[in-house]
Amino acid sequence: MGYKLSPLAFDYYLKALRNTYRIFAPVLQKGKGKFAGTDVISYGEINSLDDIMLDRKSYFSPKEVLYPIRETLFYFLNDETKAPAINVKPILILVRPCDLNGIGKLDRVFLNNGQEVDFYYARRRELIKFAMIECVEGFDTCFCVSMDSNVANNYDMAVRFDEDNITVKVVDKSLITKDLTHADTAIFEPAFIQENKVKVTIPEVDLVTKKTFDHELWEEYTSRCIACGRCNTSCITCSCYTMQDIKLSDDKKIGERRRVWAGCHIDGFTNMAGGHNFRKKNGEKMRFKTMHKINDFYKRFNEHMCVGCGRCDDVCPEYISFSKCINKLNAIVREETLHE
Amino acid sequence: MGINGKIVTKNAYRITKTRNKTALRIRVPGGYIKVKHFTLIQSIAEEYGDGTVHITTRQGFEIPHIDFDKIAQINKKIRPLIESLGLDIEVTDYGYPAAGTRNISACVGSRICPQANNDTTKIARKIERTIYPNDFHFKVAITGCPNDCIKAHMQDFGIICTTDPQYDANRCISCKACVKNCKKNVTGALEMNNFNVKRDAEKCIGCGECILKCPIGAWSRGETPYYRMVIMGRTGKKNPRIAMPFIKWSSEDVVVGVIKNTYAFVGRHIDRSLPKEHIGYIVDRVGYQVFKQEVMEGLKLNKKIQIAENIQWHGYYYKQDNQFKSI
Ligand code: SF4
Ligand code: SF4
Ligand code: SF4
Ligand code: SF4
Ligand code: SF4
Numbered sequence: 001m002g003y004k005l006s007p008l009a010f011d012y013y014l015k016a017l018r019n020t021y022r023i024f025a026p027v028l029q030k031g032k033g034k035f036a037g038t039d040v041i042s043y044g045e046i047n048s049l050d051d052i053m054l055d056r057k058s059y060f061s062p063k064e065v066l067y068p069i070r071e072t073l074f075y076f077l078n079d080e081t082k083a084p085a086i087n088v089k090p091i092l093i094l095v096r097p098c099d100l101n102g103i104g105k106l107d108r109v110f111l112n113n114g115q116e117v118d119f120y121y122a123r124r125r126e127l128i129k130f131a132m133i134e135c136v137e138g139f140d141t142c143f144c145v146s147m148d149s150n151v152a153n154n155y156d157m158a159v160r161f162d163e164d165n166i167t168v169k170v171v172d173k174s175l176i177t178k179d180l181t182h183a184d185t186a187i188f189e190p191a192f193i194q195e196n197k198v199k200v201t202i203p204e205v206d207l208v209t210k211k212t213f214d215h216e217l218w219e220e221y222t223s224r225c226i227a228c229g230r231c232n233t234s235c236i237t238c239s240c241y242t243m244q245d246i247k248l249s250d251d252k253k254i255g256e257r258r259r260v261w262a263g264c265h266i267d268g269f270t271n272m273a274g275g276h277n278f279r280k281k282n283g284e285k286m287r288f289k290t291m292h293k294i295n296d297f298y299k300r301f302n303e304h305m306c307v308g309c310g311r312c313d314d315v316c317p318e319y320i321s322f323s324k325c326i327n328k329l330n331a332i333v334r335e336e337t338l339h340e
Numbered sequence: 341m342g343i344n345g346k347i348v349t350k351n352a353y354r355i356t357k358t359r360n361k362t363a364l365r366i367r368v369p370g371g372y373i374k375v376k377h378f379t380l381i382q383s384i385a386e387e388y389g390d391g392t393v394h395i396t397t398r399q400g401f402e403i404p405h406i407d408f409d410k411i412a413q414i415n416k417k418i419r420p421l422i423e424s425l426g427l428d429i430e431v432t433d434y435g436y437p438a439a440g441t442r443n444i445s446a447c448v449g450s451r452i453c454p455q456a457n458n459d460t461t462k463i464a465r466k467i468e469r470t471i472y473p474n475d476f477h478f479k480v481a482i483t484g485c486p487n488d489c490i491k492a493h494m495q496d497f498g499i500i501c502t503t504d505p506q507y508d509a510n511r512c513i514s515c516k517a518c519v520k521n522c523k524k525n526v527t528g529a530l531e532m533n534n535f536n537v538k539r540d541a542e543k544c545i546g547c548g549e550c551i552l553k554c555p556i557g558a559w560s561r562g563e564t565p566y567y568r569m570v571i572m573g574r575t576g577k578k579n580p581r582i583a584m585p586f587i588k589w590s591s592e593d594v595v596v597g598v599i600k601n602t603y604a605f606v607g608r609h610i611d612r613s614l615p616k617e618h619i620g621y622i623v624d625r626v627g628y629q630v631f632k633q634e635v636m637e638g639l640k641l642n643k644k645i646q647i648a649e650n651i652q653w654h655g656y657y658y659k660q661d662n663q664f665k666s667i
Contacts (some may be wrong), residue, residue: 033558036450036457036484037502040556061559069511069556177561229515231556242515244535261513261533266555269514 002169002188006148010047011178012168017092018047021129024065026052026058043093052094057185060235061311062095066124067106069081072255073120083120084155092175094159096135097192098142098309101149103130105297109239120259127154129172134190141310143323149307151192158190160195160284201292202304203333213287213334218325219327222283224318225265227261231312231322232263233287240264255299257331264288290325344407346540350475352436353411354608356404363394364414365439366421367472370464371399372481377421388414399442411435427469438473442480449501451482456484457548458501458565463592467553470596475603476606480599485549486526493582496619498570502546503546504562504589504644509536509560517557518550525549546589552659566644567595572620572653581655584648586632591642596629600637607636624653 005013017023027044031037041053042060095103110121132155144150155174156243167188170176203212232238242262247255265285297305312322345355353362366381381401385393390405406414417433422431429437444467447453449460452502457541465578467480482499483490492498500518501537511537519530519537529543539550547567566589573583587594604617611617611627628651636647 031563032557034554034557034560035454036501036548036561037459037564040557069513070509228517228553233513233556246534258535262558263513263555266513266515267517 003183004186004188005166005168005179005183006164006306007166009179010226012169013168013177014046014048016177016179017175020094021090022087023054023092023094024062026054026062027273028053028255029211031215033334049166052161053131057142057309057314059311060234061309061313062093062099062100063106063236065091065093065104066103066122066128067110069182070258070260071120071240073255075254077254079267084269088123088127092156093128094131094133095285096133098135098144098147098149098307099236100130100132100152100155101144102155102307102309103238104152104237105303105307113294114314127218128152129175131168132158132216134158134160134192134226136191136192136193138196139310140197141313141321141323142193142196143200143308143310145193145196146198146200146202146306147304147306147308150163150194154178158188160188160190178217181200185210194220195306196271198310198323199332200323202326203330205298206297207333207337208291209336210322211336212329212333217328217332218281218283218287221286221320222281225268225282225286226318227265227282227285229266231320232260232265234311234315236309237293237307238263243310252310264292286320286325290322290329294321341408343491348408348411350437350439351411351415351434352439353406354407357375360403361404362408362411363389364406364418365396365443366401366403366418367425367436367438367443367468368400369425369444369468370461371448372446372461372464374424377424379587380417380420384414384417396443396665399445400443401603409621414590424470425472426465426490427472430475436473438475440475441472441478444472444482445490446467446482446486447490453484455487455548457503457546457561458484460484460490460501462632463501467599467630468595471599471603472550474603477618478602486545492573493570494573495570495583496572496574497602498573498583500568500570501546502566502568502589503551504546504566505539505544505548505549505550505559506562507539508558508560508586511556512537513556513558516553516595517555523555550558565592566590569595569598571651574618574620574655576618577658578621579655579657581653584651586648586651586654588646589642589644589647592646593646594639594641597639598635601637601639602631603635605631610663613655616627 001025022041022330025046026041027046029040033040041056041058043062043065046052072084074083110118132152157175158169160167168187169188240262241259244258244260245255293306294304341360352365356363385391385403388406388410389403396402416433417636419431422436444464446460447462449462450456450458463482479495481490481491481492481495484501486500492500514535516532519532522528522530526547526549527539527543527545530537541617551561568585569587570583571592572588574581606622608621609622
């Protein structure tokens with residue numbers, strides 16, 4: 001069932017939902033961009049329609065809402081451990097289809113990856129419902145269509161934001177309040193973008209060989225990538241983390257264990273005890289990421305990890321474009337296959 | 341031909357080495373000018389000069405080879421250029437009202453440069469409105485960050501834009517990018533402590549590099565911009581030296597107030613028996629403590645501000661230059 005709401009009525013609806021949910025959406029953080037006088041868009045809690053930033057893509061993905069950048073897993077005292085309580089108020093997140101699909105990849109990694117379910121991810125994930133923002137135009141760097149992630153159907157509600165009114169489709173009946181039942185009904189099925197400006201062709205998974213690995217393409221990235229890690233921190237599907245033990249007493253018996261986001265492009269990611277580092281060159285880091293996003297993950301789960309949100313492209317200070325990298329790789333693989 | 345050198349100089353024309361020829365200096369505060377003014381500058385250079393301009397070290401234009409008797413005509417024509425300064429005074433047909441206080445220069449600042457902590461153009465134009473016209477010889481420059489591309493350290497007043505970085509431990513992934521960079525390229529104000537970054541506020545110069553380096557926005561800019569002011573740097577034939585820090589973590593009002601107050605200070609102390617005396621030498625003569633007290637008088641100081649207790653200027657005296665022998 002669909003409902004058509006004026007901006008004012010939508011605000012009342014949000015207000016009613018806020019009794020039950022904390023609502024997160026892309027928010028313009030004034031003056032918080034890295035350059036002076038610039039803003040950044042990241043996910044934050046909202047109160048009203050005006051707080052939602054729809055004109056531009058969010059710089060950081062919604063990942064941090066369900067997978068905190070830094071999370072205390074437990075406190076320890078001698079042999080006793082205790083996991084901290086979290087805020088259990090349910091959460092509603094406004095996400096675009098690519099990100100909703102991206103969260104599906106995180107679910108795979110944390111919930112459906114072998115036998116163990118990640119307790120910390122799961123307990124937060126259970127609190128979350130999704131309001132999908134209809135996205136038919138996309139942005140300059142998006143390539144969700146090529147990645148099969150332009151369409152998402154596992155939303156609890158879909159929202160179309162027009163200039164003068166907002167149309168919602170509610171799948172999860174618990175999201176219907178009297179603000180909706182009093183509103184005009186409408187027939188509304190969200191549409192999905194059918195073509196991006198950027199298109200990629202993923203090289204066939206099995207055709208990527210050792211030769212592709214040793215190709216000079218990666219050398220180019222060694223000379224360009226500065227290993228800043230922005231492509232990881234902004235990515236909806238990067239899920240790697242590292243552990244930190246914080247000792248709170250001199251005898252090290254009282255402390256806290258945290259997990260913190262990590263990223264394959266960040267210096268020190270593969271540092272091992274004794275100072276060994278598997279992937280020293282930045283091109284090798286790029287290769288690792290590329291393979292994970294469009295090759296290895298597929299071998300394990302039968303779907304690619306990357307959803308084509310294009311954020312890695314948006315945030316790279318060296319103008320390294322991941323979509324270009326995929327297409328270059330594809331050309332190389334085709335070339336190699338032809339000459340076999 | 342009889343020329344009152346004092347009057348023409350004040351009018352931004354100079355005495356040149358060619359007899360009967362002068363040169364006009366066009367002010368371009370902050371080095372920022374709309375290109376529509378180029379046609380006027382071009383037409384004056386072509387009609388009255390030799391078709392060339394010199395781009396000055398202070399980011400203005402100097403149109404050479406002008407006949408003194410054309411000054412009145414030219415002054416009428418350059419009205420739009422003077423109007424473009426946006427001054428509070430009434431613009432007339434008599435040209436620039438003063439030339440002592442030099443063009444205020446600035447680096448490109450935050451309109452273009454990623455390193456910048458502030459809009460240097462805007463600040464330059466604001467200071468221009470505050471201190472121009474004035475006959476005392478003041479050199480002021482604004483630079484967007486401590487890289488100091490405009491060479492604020494060579495000015496009487498060098499204003500360096502800074503920021504007070506804010507750390508959000510909940511966003512920090514302990515990647516150390518900020519720590520390593522501050523150590524290598526700045527002052528080493530940061531260190532890791534239990535996976536958190538600790539900033540030594542005494543060592544931090546507010547350059548904002550940590551904000552630029554952080555991949556996740558754990559560092560961000562404070563709401564209020566701050567300024568470091570270095571003073572009494574100079575070139576010249578006697579004792580060239582770089583400007584030294586006078587105030588840190590200052591508000592814009594204090595920085596502007598100090599410059600304004602210095603005009604009154606110079607008015608009180610300048611040696612009028614000399615053709616001209618630069619502020620730096622006046623401060624040397626009357627002493628830093630007197631200068632400090634007089635220019636700080638009546639200013640509403642912001643909470644974070646720090647003022648140098650003493651300043652020791654370095655530099656060298658040409659006359660003590662005794663390390664050379666003829667070969
Ligand atoms: S790799 Fe790039 S395009 Fe793909 S999901 Fe991550 S940020 Fe988006
Ligand atoms: S954002 Fe660009 S420069 Fe930074 S690590 Fe990623 S690819 Fe390298
Ligand atoms: S001084 Fe700083 S802000 Fe100005 S141009 Fe140089 S680097 Fe950029
Ligand atoms: S502002 Fe500059 S000096 Fe201060 S901590 Fe950051 S990088 Fe270091
Ligand atoms: S750069 Fe940012 S994330 Fe990395 S240690 Fe510094 S504050 Fe933390």
